[in-house]
Amino acid sequence: MSSRFVRPVVVQVGRQERERVIFDVNDAAAILLRSFPRQTTKRKLAMDACLQVLRGEAHTPVARRAFVAAALEANILRSD
DSSP states (O other): OOOEEEEEEEEOOSSSSOOEEEEEHHHHHHIIIIIOSSOOHHHHHHHHHHHHHHTTSSOHHHHHHHHHHHHHHTTOEEEO
16 A cells, blocks of 8 residues: 555745655654644644555555644645
8 A cells, every 4th residue: 555645735834945845744743743743633634644545554545634734733734
């Protein structure tokens, strides 16, 4: 099972940082773990969804939707 997103997601975590293109579940999980601006329920749901995909328990679109929702809530989503 592929963990690559059908369409990449673009986020900008900090004001001074460049936009980052998220191509797959691994990229999304790294952003959620290391660079996400705050802990929220949507962030936790997105992290759980990424882990489920990596374990083969869910499909990639589930993680992408959860990541987009968390990024939108955190106001870091630049393109979906």
